[in-house]
Amino acid sequence: MTTFRIKRYNPEKQPEPYFEEFKVDATEGITVLDCLNDIKWTQDGTLSYRMSCRSAICGSCAVKANGHAILACQRQAEHIADKDDTVTIEPLGNMKPIKDLVVDFKPFWDKIDKVKPYLHNDTPAPEKERTQSPEEFRLIDDASTCIMCGACYSDCNVLEVDDNFLGPAALAKAQRFVGDSRDKSTLERVKELSEPGGIWDCTHCGECVERCPKPAQPFYRIKEVMASALEEGVHNNNGARHALSFTKSVKHSGRLNENQIPVESVGFFNIKGLLELIPIGIRMLLKGKTPPILHRSIKEADDVKRIYRELGE
Amino acid sequence: MIKHDVVIVGSGLAGMRAALEVCKELDVAVLSKVYPTRSHSGAAQGGIAASLGNVESDSWEEHMFDTIKGGDYLNDQDAVEEYVKAAPRVIYELERMGCVFSRTADGKIAQRSFGGHSKPRACFSADRTGHAVLHALHEQILKESKSIKIYSEWSMHSLTIEDGQCKGIVVSNIRTGEVEVIQGKAVIFATGGYGRVFKITSNAFASTADGAIAAFDAGLPIEDAEFVQFHPSGLYRQGILFSEAARGEGGYLVNGNGERFMEKYAPSRMELAPRDIVARAEQSEIDAGRGGGGKGPGEGFINLDLRHLGEARIMERLPQIRQLGIDFIGVDCIKDPLPIQPTAHYSMGGIPTDMFGQVIVDSEGTHMPGFFAAGECACVSVHGGNRLGTNSLLEAVVFGERAGKAALEYARKTGFEKINESHQKTKVLKVMEEVYQSDGTESYNDIRNEMKEIMMANCGVFRDEDRLKECVDTLQKLQVRFKKGKVTDKGKLFNTEIYEILELSNMLKMAEIISTAALNRKESRGGHFRTDHDKRDDENFLKHSMLSKSEDNSIDIKYKPVVITKYQPKERTY
Ligand SMILES: Cc1cc2nc3c(=O)[nH]c(=O)nc-3n(C[C@H](O)[C@H](O)[C@H](O)COP(=O)(O)OP(=O)(O)OC[C@H]3O[C@@H](n4cnc5c(N)ncnc54)[C@H](O)[C@@H]3O)c2cc1C
Ligand code: SF4
Ligand code: SF4
Ligand code: FES
Numbered sequence: 112m113t114t115f116r117i118k119r120y121n122p123e124k125q126p127e128p129y130f131e132e133f134k135v136d137a138t139e140g141i142t143v144l145d146c147l148n149d150i151k152w153t154q155d156g157t158l159s160y161r162m163s164c165r166s167a168i169c170g171s172c173a174v175k176a177n178g179h180a181i182l183a184c185q186r187q188a189e190h191i192a193d194k195d196d197t198v199t200i201e202p203l204g205n206m207k208p209i210k211d212l213v214v215d216f217k218p219f220w221d222k223i224d225k226v227k228p229y230l231h232n233d234t235p236a237p238e239k240e241r242t243q244s245p246e247e248f249r250l251i252d253d254a255s256t257c258i259m260c261g262a263c264y265s266d267c268n269v270l271e272v273d274d275n276f277l278g279p280a281a282l283a284k285a286q287r288f289v290g291d292s293r294d295k296s297t298l299e300r301v302k303e304l305s306e307p308g309g310i311w312d313c314t315h316c317g318e319c320v321e322r323c324p325k326p327a328q329p330f331y332r333i334k335e336v337m338a339s340a341l342e343e344g345v346h347n348n349n350g351a352r353h354a355l356s357f358t359k360s361v362k363h364s365g366r367l368n369e370n371q372i373p374v375e376s377v378g379f380f381n382i383k384g385l386l387e388l389i390p391i392g393i394r395m396l397l398k399g400k401t402p403p404i405l406h407r408s409i410k411e412a413d414d415v416k417r418i419y420r421e422l423g424e
Numbered sequence: 425m426i427k428h429d430v431v432i433v434g435s436g437l438a439g440m441r442a443a444l445e446v447c448k449e450l451d452v453a454v455l456s457k458v459y460p461t462r463s464h465s466g467a468a469q470g471g472i473a474a475s476l477g478n479v480e481s482d483s484w485e486e487h488m489f490d491t492i493k494g495g496d497y498l499n500d501q502d503a504v505e506e507y508v509k510a511a512p513r514v515i516y517e518l519e520r521m522g523c524v525f526s527r528t529a530d531g532k533i534a535q536r537s538f539g540g541h542s543k544p545r546a547c548f549s550a551d552r553t554g555h556a557v558l559h560a561l562h563e564q565i566l567k568e569s570k571s572i573k574i575y576s577e578w579s580m581h582s583l584t585i586e587d588g589q590c591k592g593i594v595v596s597n598i599r600t601g602e603v604e605v606i607q608g609k610a611v612i613f614a615t616g617g618y619g620r621v622f623k624i625t626s627n628a629f630a631s632t633a634d635g636a637i638a639a640f641d642a643g644l645p646i647e648d649a650e651f652v653q654f655h656p657s658g659l660y661r662q663g664i665l666f667s668e669a670a671r672g673e674g675g676y677l678v679n680g681n682g683e684r685f686m687e688k689y690a691p692s693r694m695e696l697a698p699r700d701i702v703a704r705a706e707q708s709e710i711d712a713g714r715g716g717g718g719k720g721p722g723e724g725f726i727n728l729d730l731r732h733l734g735e736a737r738i739m740e741r742l743p744q745i746r747q748l749g750i751d752f753i754g755v756d757c758i759k760d761p762l763p764i765q766p767t768a769h770y771s772m773g774g775i776p777t778d779m780f781g782q783v784i785v786d787s788e789g790t791h792m793p794g795f796f797a798a799g800e801c802a803c804v805s806v807h808g809g810n811r812l813g814t815n816s817l818l819e820a821v822v823f824g825e826r827a828g829k830a831a832l833e834y835a836r837k838t839g840f841e842k843i844n845e846s847h848q849k850t851k852v853l854k855v856m857e858e859v860y861q862s863d864g865t866e867s868y869n870d871i872r873n874e875m876k877e878i879m880m881a882n883c884g885v886f887r888d889e890d891r892l893k894e895c896v897d898t899l900q901k902l903q904v905r906f907k908k909g910k911v912t913d914k915g916k917l918f919n920t921e922i923y924e925i926l927e928l929s930n931m932l933k934m935a936e937i938i939s940t941a942a943l944n945r946k947e948s949r950g951g952h953f954r955t956d957h958d959k960r961d962d963e964n965f966l967k968h969s970m971l972s973k974s975e976d977n978s979i980d981i982k983y984k985p986v987v988i989t990k991y992q993p994k995e996r997t998y
Contacts, residue, residue: 123915140661140753152869156912156921161458163628166664166748168555169462185751209599210918216459229563230522239476240519242531248524255524255549255556256744259461293522326743 113137113192115146117158118201120208128208130199131155137188143198144172144183147212160212167324170260174212175201180262182324203265205278219264222277226285226304231296247292250335254287257327263319275308279319279329282310286332289339301340310336425845426606428453428573429835431593433580433635434614435460437554437820438799438827440561442612442781445828447571450835453606454565455575455595457630457923461562464616464628465820468554469667469744471538471546472821473814474511478532482543484508489991491815494540494698495772495808496950496960497993498648498968498986503779503804505989510822515547518821523560524549536741537672540698540812540998551669551744554817579923580634581852583611583642583795584843590794591843593638594852598923601916603853605845609835610794612827613639613775613783614820617800619652620927621935622768622884623876624663626655632927633934635801639775640933644785644792645972647803647984648773649934650941653811653951654885656702658767659752660717660725665769666745666762668813671695673741676729677706678761679714693998700810700951701998703766707885716763727761734758766885770811772951773941774803776970776984781827787970787984794834798827805968808986809950859925864908871902871909872928875935883939888956892943899936906932940979941969962993 112134120128133154135146144162151158160183161171167185174183176191177199192198206214232241263279264270270278277285285304288294304310310333319329430446432439435456446452456463475482487508492499519525519533526534526548538546549556565572577598584592584605592607615635619627640646656677657666671677677695679685689705690697697705709715710724717724730738735758738746742757749755749762775797776784783795783802799820806819878898882891906929913921947961948954967983974980 121915121917123917142752151921152872153867157915157919159913159918159920161462163458163462163630164464164467165628165662166467166626167751168467168552168744169458169464169628171458171462187751187754213918220459224566224569229567230520232520236520238516240516240525240533243525243527244531245527245529247531248527251524252550255559256552258466258555259459287524288522291522 112196113146113188114195114197115150116197116199117150117211119158119211120202121157121210135188137192139187139189141188142184143174143176143181143186143188143191143200146188146198147183147200159210168258170258173203173260173262173265175203175265180204180265180322182260182262185324203261205265205267205270206261216261218274219259219261219278219280222281223259223284225277226281227300228284228288230288230291230294232293234295241293243292250290250292251287253326253328254283254290254332256325257283257287258325260324262322262324263329266318266322268316268318269312269314273308273312276312277308279313279333282313282336283327283329283332286336289336297339298343298345301336301343301345304336305340305345310340425843426453426604427840428606428608430610430612430831431455431606431608432612432614433593434463434616434799434801435574436463436465436614436616436799437557437561437817438824439463439612439614440558440565441821441824442614442798442828442831443572444561444564444568445825446832446835447568448832450832451571451573453573453575453608455578455580455593455606457577457579457598459576460565460574461558463558464631465817466555466558467626467628467665468817469551469665470669470672471536471548471553471814472515472557472817473538473541473545473812474515474547474818475508475543475545476512476515476533476535476547478528479535479544482545484511486542487511487545490541491806491812492808492991493996494812495810496996497962497966497988497991498651498805498808498949500779500805500987501989501991502987504806506779507804507806507819507822511818514818514821514825518557518560521560521564524556526550536669537696538813539668539671539693539696539702541814546669546672546814548669551667551742557817557821579926580615580638581855581926582848583638584848585642585792585795586844587841588793589841590792591841594848596852596856598920599918601919601922603849603856605843605849607840607843609838609840610796610831612781612831613795613797613801614799614824614827615801617771618931618934619768619771621875621879621931621938622652623880624658624661624765625768626658626663626665627768633930634927635797636774637930637933639783639797640937640973643973644783645776645970645982646773646937647776647968647970648805648809648941649938649971650945650969651772651809651951652768652938653699653770653772654703654766655699655769656706656766657728657764658769659748660763660765662752663767664748664752665767666728666748666764667742668699670728670730670742670745673737674733676732677702678727678729679709680716681714685709685714690998697998698810698812699769700953703885704953707766710765725763725765728757728764729761730757731759731761768880768884770816771800772803772805772807772809772811774801776968777802777804777823777827779804779826780830781823782830787982794838796827796831798823803968809952856922856926859911859922860914862909862911864910866905866908866910868906868909868911868925868928871906871932875899875902875932879935879939883935883942885953887942887952887954889943889954892939895939896936896943899932899939903932903936937971937979940981941971944981945969960996966993
């Protein structure tokens with residue numbers, strides 16, 4: 112029997128959330144969602160959560176399991192349970208709980224809306240389709256797999272401290288248009304996305320890549336938008352803002368301390384992500400434009416030197 | 425009371441496409457019990473049909489013929505013609521909206537083969553076509569957000585028909601439990617299918633027949649309910665789908681003895697024969713003990729073998745399917761075959777409409793003023809007795825647009841009539857209150873499971889008189905037991921238990937309608953197969969069934985003629 116510790120919350124009855132335990136026979140092939148259903152249908156009908164497709168495509172069922180956002184329908188319970196055969200289920204983070212595992216997605220959708228998530232192309236349409244090569248399709252293929260589940264939003268470090276950050280899903284959605292060969296507003300888009308709350312406020316922590324159940328993988332998309340912004344000559348003229356939110360987030364989550372941790376241990380994603388941007392930055396430099404991308408922690412002369420050395424090899 | 429010129433229930437492809445039409449001139453509301461992008465359309469994997477001819481030359485005539493043959497000649501051919509002719513245009517429109525499609529080397533929309541289609545006609549976006557189209561439409565809805573009001577996580581309970589005219593709907597906000605009347609000059613239902621009445625199904629939890637039953641309760645008929653499509657490749661036990669694209673790309677079906685058994689059942693089309701034929705072949709193999717696992721309906725499996733396609737092709741064309749196998753049963757289809765079984769997938773029947781989405785109330789085609797339906801909840805009928813893969817996303821888009829246009833046209837000429845708000849609201853409040861107060865001894869969960877079991881076993885791929893009689897009988901008893909259920913959540917806030925119980929009530933009724941229609945169709949055609957009447961019988965049954973509520977609350981059965989224009993019924997072989 113697997114123990115499910117579920118965070119319960121019903122402000123109609125009691126203002127504070129609490130944990131309640133249920134036992135479920137989670138045999139092989141049983142998903143976390145199957146377990147929640149088993150609890151609701153045979154033990155306690157008052158448990159509320161969202162679900163619909165059961166096949167990891169509608170994005171309804173994201174919850175936190177043992178501290179990290181997952182799609183309940185996509186994961187088998189036995190793969191999630193810890194060594195005591197326990198699964199702790201909580202609502203997604205960074206959004207207000209409504210009841211039990213149901214959270215208010217309004218800020219999430221508002222931010223999606225902010226990136227003007229629709230194709231812009233006023234040129235006269237051809238009689239048939241607008242052509243797009245398979246290579247061009249591939250540039251938006253990953254971003255377009257996003258199912259708007261909010262797993263990335265839930266676990267993003269910046270959102271924990273900065274409500275204004277558009278967040279990983281909205282930025283991934285933005286890449287879907289920035290990268291679309293049919294879209295005619297790339298420059299305006301990357302300008303807007305470089306405003307406060309946009310791409311440069313991401314701290315490259317890579318958490319969203321870990322959490323994303325689809326190939327959408329927001330941080331990689333964010334990097335692509337950063338690259339497009341640099342290519343388009345749009346600079347971040349407020350690097351401090353970025354550094355600040357990073358510091359804040361680190362302070363808040365306590366996961367990283369950039370002053371103490373040498374750069375190579377800041378995390379795989381961090382370094383790799385920045386490294387990939389550097390060549391573009393250098394190209395910009397050569398064109399007489401300043402690369403704005405360098406993160407405060409790697410602005411330290413030694414680290415920058417090291418990165419350049421690695422690049423040269 | 426809330427008022428909108430046009431009210432649409434459902435935000436799948438059909439509902440959103442309709443909204444984009446109406447919003448050009450009038451104020452429109454879209455109501456959905458799940459957030460729009462969570463609608464079931466997003467689960468569609470394989471493709472959307474149109475004779476673009478991007479890969480091989482193709483024509484609407486061929487698309488039309490394939491559709492009619494696939495539907496076993498029960499399709500209304502005038503509607504099919506309009507529908508296949510519109511297909512290329514609506515696909516180009518979706519593309520211009522920004523829909524992401526996989527491409528050919530020369531940049532056109534890529535197309536692939538699909539069961540029952542004689543040409544590669546399925547436009548696709550890898551293996552998540554429904555998702556791509558759903559999100560493209562949702563993007564347009566966000567763009568038009570000034571003229572489209574979305575009621576997300578609101579549920580429709582009943583349809584308001586007064587003085588022979590549709591005037592609105594009664595709804596509730598799932599978050600607060602509050603009941604409201606929404607008045608509309610026109611109402612469009614786009615509420616999707618009802619596969620959830622079966623134990624093994626590919627359908628989402630939201631596909632529960634709410635729309636069909638609201639119409640039925642308002643006195644309208646349900647057409648061709650007996651025609652349910654069983655998809656050949658549902659994941660064993662879970663029922664979730666491995667797209668037919670897996671076979672379109674060249675996958676094999678193999679029984680427990682390692683034989684490609686389709687040789688015996690459809691030697692020319694093999695794995696790509698239409699779904700009803702493949703599902704029956706699988707079920708026959710399983711029933712004969714040549715599958716894996718158990719025997720009989722709902723038990724046992726067949727292997728879907730993709731290994732010979734190779735990793736590169738699987739990764740390019742079927743990445744999501746591969747991931748589903750890995751996540752849900754730990755099988756990587758690059759290395760091992762996937763265990764599958766027939767799964768209840770698509771409802772050919774539904775609320776009868778003409779080819780403009782206008783709901784009709786009888787066999788003569790009389791209109792119900794102000795009421796329109798489109799998508800899977802409607803029966804036009806373009807699919808006849810069996811829908812071809814990729815034809816239903818197309819249906820949702822084509823008839824979503826048409827219903828939107830027709831509703832717009834109608835609402836423009838109509839005012840807000842007087843509506844008896846308190847009466848309509850009280851009726852729904854009373855039903856809800858009964859559920860809230862239910863404190864009996866029966867478990868709703870048991871009732872739901874028993875319904876699903878009996879529908880799968882007795883009204884599934886193979887049916888016969890005895891099993892169907894038992895099925896109807898059981899369902900009637902379950903409806904009695906339903907009245908003695910017990911609810912645990914008495915709160916108003918996001919009370920999903922109450923909504924599940926209301927859905928169960930709709931499903932019990934729908935299951936009875938399906939099995940009653942099946943009992944009365946004493947022939948085999950398309951998705952409906954009677955082992956005791958195993959031939960098609962055009963003399964007696966080349967007609968649509970129309971089931972409605974009779975005076976004494978039992979079910980009344982009538983029939984409606986099939987429209988035949990170009991293609992005379994012929995024997996259907998593949
Ligand atoms: C797994 C799977 C794969 C498929 N693949 C394909 C494919 O490749 N090609 C193809 O052509 N077809 C495919 N189909 C079929 C196709 O997806 C559906 O027929 C089609 O998407 C139906 O669209 P719709 O707009 O009619 O309804 P849906 O998308 O089902 O939407 C129904 C809407 O109604 C709302 N609703 C229902 N009841 C209520 C209520 N009481 N109150 C408020 N709102 C309500 C829901 O919230 C939802 O928004 C597939 C189906 C499945 C299950
Ligand atoms: S990489 Fe950026 S967007 Fe992703 S979780 Fe970290 S801070 Fe948030
Ligand atoms: S980017 Fe990934 S995690 Fe974020 S909402 Fe989309 S699918 Fe979910
Ligand atoms: S239920 Fe749809 S993603 Fe899990």
